[in-house]
Amino acid sequence: MSVNIIIKNAVKKYGENTIIKGLDLSVKKGEFFTLLGPSGCGKTTLLRMIAGFNSIEGGDFYFNDKRINDLNPSVRHIGMVFQNYAIFPHMTVRKNVEFGLKNKKFPTDQIRSQTDRFLKLMQIDSFADRMPDKLSGGQQQRVALARALVIEPNVLLMDEPLSNLDAKLRLEMRSVIKQIQNSVGITTIYVTHDQEEAMAVSDRIAVMNAGVIQHIGTPKDIYQRPANLFVSTFIGRSNILKGRLNIQSGRAVLEIGDYRANIDGVADKHLKQQDVQVSVRPEEFLLSHAQSDEGIPATVDDAVFLGLNTHYFVHMDDGERVEIIQESTMKNDIKAGSRISLGVNTEKINLFSSDGSQNLLSGVNNDVTQN
Amino acid sequence: MKKTIRLDMWKGISFFFLALFLLILVYPLFGILRQSVISGEGQFTFAEFQKFFSQPYYTKTIINSLTVSIAITLATLLIGVPFAYFYSFYQLKGAKFLFVIAILCTMSAPFIGAYSWIMLLGRSGLITKFIRDAFGIRIGSIYGFNGILLVQALKLFPLVFIYMNGVFKNIDSTLLEAAENMGCTGIKRFFKVIIQLAMPTILAASLLVFMRAFADFGTPLLIGEGYRTFPVEIYNQYLGENGTNYSFASAISVIAILVTTAIFFLQKWITKRYNFPISALHPVTKKTPKGIRGVLMYVYCYALIAIAFLPQLYIVYLSFRNMDGAVIKDGFSLGNFEMASKRLLGRSVSNTLIFGAVALIIIILFAILISYLVVRRSNPLNNGIDTLAMIPYIMPGSVIGIALVIAFGKQPFALTGTAAIMIMALVIRRMPYTIRSATATLQNIPISTEEAAISLGASKLKTFARVTVPMMGNGIISGAVLSWVAIVTELSSAIILYNNRNITMTMSAYVAISRGNYGLAAAFSTLLTALTTVSLIVYLWLSKSEDIKL
Ligand SMILES: Nc1ncnc2c1ncn2[C@@H]1O[C@H](COP(=O)(O)OP(=O)(O)O)[C@@H](O)[C@H]1O
Numbered sequence: 012m013s014v015n016i017i018i019k020n021a022v023k024k025y026g027e028n029t030i031i032k033g034l035d036l037s038v039k040k041g042e043f044f045t046l047l048g049p050s051g052c053g054k055t056t057l058l059r060m061i062a063g064f065n066s067i068e069g070g071d072f073y074f075n076d077k078r079i080n081d082l083n084p085s086v087r088h089i090g091m092v093f094q095n096y097a098i099f100p101h102m103t104v105r106k107n108v109e110f111g112l113k114n115k116k117f118p119t120d121q122i123r124s125q126t127d128r129f130l131k132l133m134q135i136d137s138f139a140d141r142m143p144d145k146l147s148g149g150q151q152q153r154v155a156l157a158r159a160l161v162i163e164p165n166v167l168l169m170d171e172p173l174s175n176l177d178a179k180l181r182l183e184m185r186s187v188i189k190q191i192q193n194s195v196g197i198t199t200i201y202v203t204h205d206q207e208e209a210m211a212v213s214d215r216i217a218v219m220n221a222g223v224i225q226h227i228g229t230p231k232d233i234y235q236r237p238a239n240l241f242v243s244t245f246i247g248r249s250n251i252l253k254g255r256l257n258i259q260s261g262r263a264v265l266e267i268g269d270y271r272a273n274i275d276g277v278a279d280k281h282l283k284q285q286d287v288q289v290s291v292r293p294e295e296f297l298l299s300h301a302q303s304d305e306g307i308p309a310t311v312d313d314a315v316f317l318g319l320n321t322h323y324f325v326h327m328d329d330g331e332r333v334e335i336i337q338e339s340t341m342k343n344d345i346k347a348g349s350r351i352s353l354g355v356n357t358e359k360i361n362l363f364s365s366d367g368s369q370n371l372l373s374g375v376n377n378d379v380t381q382n
Numbered sequence: 383m384k385k386t387i388r389l390d391m392w393k394g395i396s397f398f399f400l401a402l403f404l405l406i407l408v409y410p411l412f413g414i415l416r417q418s419v420i421s422g423e424g425q426f427t428f429a430e431f432q433k434f435f436s437q438p439y440y441t442k443t444i445i446n447s448l449t450v451s452i453a454i455t456l457a458t459l460l461i462g463v464p465f466a467y468f469y470s471f472y473q474l475k476g477a478k479f480l481f482v483i484a485i486l487c488t489m490s491a492p493f494i495g496a497y498s499w500i501m502l503l504g505r506s507g508l509i510t511k512f513i514r515d516a517f518g519i520r521i522g523s524i525y526g527f528n529g530i531l532l533v534q535a536l537k538l539f540p541l542v543f544i545y546m547n548g549v550f551k552n553i554d555s556t557l558l559e560a561a562e563n564m565g566c567t568g569i570k571r572f573f574k575v576i577i578q579l580a581m582p583t584i585l586a587a588s589l590l591v592f593m594r595a596f597a598d599f600g601t602p603l604l605i606g607e608g609y610r611t612f613p614v615e616i617y618n619q620y621l622g623e624n625g626t627n628y629s630f631a632s633a634i635s636v637i638a639i640l641v642t643t644a645i646f647f648l649q650k651w652i653t654k655r656y657n658f659p660i661s662a663l664h665p666v667t668k669k670t671p672k673g674i675r676g677v678l679m680y681v682y683c684y685a686l687i688a689i690a691f692l693p694q695l696y697i698v699y700l701s702f703r704n705m706d707g708a709v710i711k712d713g714f715s716l717g718n719f720e721m722a723s724k725r726l727l728g729r730s731v732s733n734t735l736i737f738g739a740v741a742l743i744i745i746i747l748f749a750i751l752i753s754y755l756v757v758r759r760s761n762p763l764n765n766g767i768d769t770l771a772m773i774p775y776i777m778p779g780s781v782i783g784i785a786l787v788i789a790f791g792k793q794p795f796a797l798t799g800t801a802a803i804m805i806m807a808l809v810i811r812r813m814p815y816t817i818r819s820a821t822a823t824l825q826n827i828p829i830s831t832e833e834a835a836i837s838l839g840a841s842k843l844k845t846f847a848r849v850t851v852p853m854m855g856n857g858i859i860s861g862a863v864l865s866w867v868a869i870v871t872e873l874s875s876a877i878i879l880y881n882n883r884n885i886t887m888t889m890s891a892y893v894a895i896s897r898g899n900y901g902l903a904a905a906f907s908t909l910l911t912a913l914t915t916v917s918l919i920v921y922l923w924l925s926k927s928e929d930i931k932l
């Protein structure tokens with residue numbers, strides 16, 4: 012039985028150090044929810060508070076209507092997958108998977124059938140009687156997942172489960188995880204610092220920095236309309252340019268140096284003259300070979316052909332360096348040293364207040380409750 | 383938020399250990415301190431210390447002990463480091479054999495080396511007589527400083543070897559290649575790079591060898607003669623012609639403890655300056671020894687091992703010879719063993735096995751519980767218990783013997799000559815080592831495995847019993863076998879605590895030697911050697927590796 016998870020005003024302190032101060036979060040039933048943020052931002056800390064392995068210094072944690080703050084970890088009915096898998100090294104694969112069922116005093120025949128079902132589901136039934144040290148990293152990961160899921164927990168928690176695998180296995184296991192989660196339909200909180208991985212598996216992502224949630228939304232929301240400058244730079248790549256927002260006859264005009272472009276999406280409450288930071292993703296530049304008065308004049312330092320795309324490393328005449336990605340063309344005549352002029356895709360770029368704290372455009376979907 | 387103060391099981395265990403250690407460690411230690419400054423009439427006095435420091439006859443014992451221990455430490459480094467280097471960096475034929483024999487040498491009972499070397503090189507020793515008769519040459523005396531040095535260096539160099547092999551294996555080959563690229567090769571590279579990398583280990587091995595040599599009792603007792611060391615002096619004071627002088631024995635003990643403590647902290651202080659981790663991603667591939675250097679390497683390794691193992695072989699040989707007192711007669715028989723069977727053999731063997739087993743079980747239990755308290759439930763109380771448990775590390779065996787006699791020899795305990803006091807001594811002697819290795823084992827087990835068990839619904843107790851303990855199992859069991867060997871060959875504390883009720887094999891062998899009954903002694907020693915050899919084979923079979931911790 013899946014549950015929804017509600018966290019209100021959570022506080023975590025280590026001694027005098029407050030790592031998390033007043034965090035709110037709500038995860039829907041059956042959702043694949045990811046905590047994403049740089050290393051050390053408090054993801055593991057928050058996850059372990061939910062699991063019951065960290066003390067909670069303040070706030071309330073609910074599974075459905077039930078407050079779990081004071082419940083022992085062993086009765087929270089949580090499936091957990093650890094970064095190092097935490098497989099019991101002295102038990103066979105089968106014994107590992109059975110462990111939770113035995114603790115919950117299931118009848119013997121049910122233990123057997125339930126274990127078999129999940130061994131099959133994770134495609135490790137042929138290793139059932141092996142010891143864990145005879146398994147590869149990917150296989151151990153499957154055992155860990157089977158062991159966590161076999162007890163049919165309320166919630167599945169995973170802390171960087173793929174970080175010990177090599178790149179190829181990581182891709183494979185991430186689709187296995189996504190698929191299994193889908194078919195079991197269990198509420199899942201997944202921790203990672205890898206934004207690509209987060210985008211690939213999640214229904215929704217919470218981007219965290221320094222113990223504070225910056226943005227909660229779908230991968231698409233977060234990528235296209237990030238709530239603030241941190242999110243825009245942490246998710247994908249962004250070139251940040253200094254610019255100015257001007258209002259001319261009621262319309263917003265973005266100025267970057269001598270370059271001017273009309274911007275339609277500015278939210279009404281931000282429609283005033285101000286300095287802004289402009290976030291332009293590499294694919295959001297418009298690049299033209301011809302010298303024109305319209306664009307930002309720039310010089311190509313290097314052009315790297317990568318098949319589908321070509322990457323350009325460019326410096327503008329004011330010295331600012333930017334990275335540009337364009338779909339490769341047949342003639343490809345832009346080489347190192349070429350003079351070019353740049354424009355931006357006004358529909359896609361994002362404008363942030365001069366301190367970077369908020370996105371000035373409308374259409375930002377952010378489930379973080381502002382307080 | 384509510385905080386419940388429960389007296390849970392682990393708190394109870396903490397308090398149990400606190401109480402126990404206060405009783406069996408702090409109380410005896412305090413007893414020695416007290417005894418050393420209380421005169422026969424119950425007055426507070428430093429008279430015993432004055433007596434010690436005013437008479438060169440006594441001060442000499444500490445100076446002698448220090449001198450010979452330092453000499454032994456240097457000698458073991460000198461012969462042990464090259465041995466380890468050849469073993470770790472070259473593909474020697476029969477390497478496993480060298481390894482096993484080296485371990486057997488260092489695990490032999492404490493007096494066997496001295497006793498056997500006397501039979502070989504002593505005044506009427508086999509080799510002495512042979513050289514005198516054949517060449518008319520008199521070899522120098524083996525008694526005194528030279529003898530102690532010879533016997534102990536050959537017995538203890540395998541410790542250096544084991545430690546150094548551990549670190550050499552972990553030196554990354556790319557480091558050596560980098561050094562070579564920068565023009566640092568051969569002997570220069572050995573001293574500039576390899577030895578520097580191994581420095582913390584060299585210091586650790588040195589401390590271990592020094593502590594063993596300093597506290598050693600059996601060797602100087604047999605072969606020291608005029609070269610008097612302090613453990614023997616403590617024993618002499620205990621035996622004393624006109625009754626035991628506990629106060630003077632205590633004063634010497636206190637001085638000995640101060641010396642070992644100083645050495646202990648000195649080593650800690652030096653080691654701190656070499657605090658860096660090494661681990662080999664690319665272990666060095668062993669080279670095949672070639673040419674004249676290869677031959678010399680083989681000669682060195684096999685000759686060293688042969689000489690070091692000679693005493694034990696000779697004792698086994700003697701045990702089957704016909705003997706009359708100290709004189710070897712013609713022919714072979716089982717006479718020595720028959721005689722042994724009439725001299726408390728059965729009781730010695732059963733005492734040895736029972737005391738050893740009971741002590742070992744207690745030690746393992748304590749080590750598991752204490753390491754859990756220290757690693758998983760670290761708090762000031764538990765760290766304090768851990769520190770208390772290390773007290774025996776700085777107390778030489780004979781000091782522990784005296785301390786236990788003073789603490790528990792009188793009413794209300796009156797435990798002298800009982801199994802209880804013998805087992806207590808064995809537990810105290812060996813516990814610190816087992817706790818260290820258990821703690822190290824547990825620290826290497828990620829806590830997430832236990833958390834996984836808990837989140838799968840296991841209770842804390844069940845997690846401990848079904849997950850934590852089994853995962854520590856291998857490390858603990860292999861360590862326990864080594865403790866077992868140390869226990870069954872215990873001499874220095876046992877000699878003060880034994881009588882003919884709680885006599886052990888080691889003590890029986892020693893008693894036979896001290897009465898000049900060399901055939902009998904050889905029989906007991908051979909049985910003891912057989913026991914340690916079997917234990918070692920069990921160990922190697924269990925651990926399947928060379929990561930031996932002594
Ligand atoms: N047991 C602890 N004691 C003190 N500080 C801790 C402890 N665990 C984590 N921290 C601190 O809390 C912060 C968040 O850590 P963590 O949750 O592990 O980060 P993440 O998982 O996001 O990389 C870090 O600054 C870390 O140093």
Ligand SMILES: [Mg+2]
Nearest residue numbers: 051054055056
């Ligand atoms: Mg983490």
